[in-house]
Amino acid sequence: MQTASSYKVLVVDDDPDIVELLQYNLKKEGYEVSVAENGRKAIEVAQVVKPDVILMDVMMPVLDGIAACRQLRDMNDFRHTHIIFLTARSEEFSEVAAFEAGADDFITKPIKPRALLSRLAAFARRDSQHEEQEQVIEIDDLRIDRTSFAVYKEGEKITLPKKEFELLAFLATTPNKVFTREELLNNVWGNDVYVIARTVDVHIRKVREKVGEDKIKTIKGVGYKFNTD
Numbered sequence: 001m002q003t004a005s006s007y008k009v010l011v012v013d014d015d016p017d018i019v020e021l022l023q024y025n026l027k028k029e030g031y032e033v034s035v036a037e038n039g040r041k042a043i044e045v046a047q048v049v050k051p052d053v054i055l056m057d058v059m060m061p062v063l064d065g066i067a068a069c070r071q072l073r074d075m076n077d078f079r080h081t082h083i084i085f086l087t088a089r090s091e092e093f094s095e096v097a098a099f100e101a102g103a104d105d106f107i108t109k110p111i112k113p114r115a116l117l118s119r120l121a122a123f124a125r126r127d128s129q130h131e132e133q134e135q136v137i138e139i140d141d142l143r144i145d146r147t148s149f150a151v152y153k154e155g156e157k158i159t160l161p162k163k164e165f166e167l168l169a170f171l172a173t174t175p176n177k178v179f180t181r182e183e184l185l186n187n188v189w190g191n192d193v194y195v196i197a198r199t200v201d202v203h204i205r206k207v208r209e210k211v212g213e214d215k216i217k218t219i220k221g222v223g224y225k226f227n228t229d
Contacts (some may be wrong), residue, residue: 008032010051012042025113038070058087073102080162171226181225
């Protein structure tokens with residue numbers, strides 16, 4: 001079971017005051033903290049320390065957070081790392097861009113340390129729950145292995161980022177049951193994480209591209225289901 005004391009957090013922001021604030025509060029809670037001042041440096045540091053969570057500003061010099069997130073998600077070591085964006089921009093298009101890049105969460109500034117710590121604790125709890133779910137789901141030509149976060153289609157391995165994997169596994173656990181976007185948000189992202197309903201649509205689209213358009217069916221006006229019909 002992962003706890004604060006075993007969690008490594010990488011803080012990425014070009015504002016030294018924000019870095020100092022987050023570093024102080026995270027270390028106080030027992031997290032192991034590393035820092036970087038831009039996206040390019042974040043990638044370099046991440047490759048060395050292998051963080052469990054990356055807290056990253058969006059607007060930064062040299063390499064912005066969106067571009068850095070995309071590059072990290074392309075690396076096998078960081079496909080399942082939690083990436084949380086920190087930004088003063090609260091427009092919906094910024095949130096969509098963040099989730100399109102592979103973000104797990106989105107926090108607007110000014111940052112409230114207690115709220116942030118609550119979200120990190122939620123990620124740690126969910127990681128622990130998934131560690132306890134040692135099971136393999138086999139449906140038609142798909143094999144979903146929770147223990148290794150691996151998906152196989154007709155024996156060929158498909159790599160999915162963590163949230164896409166969790167979404168697919170959750171739907172496949174109860175095939176043909178229809179879930180609303182709100183139910184998927186609560187069960188996959190959790191009540192402690194604020195994300196918009198559009199996030200589900202983005203992740204569903206990406207999962208379909210990888211496992212097949214026919215695997216997840218849209219029930220108009222209701223939500224989605226894992227389809228075996």
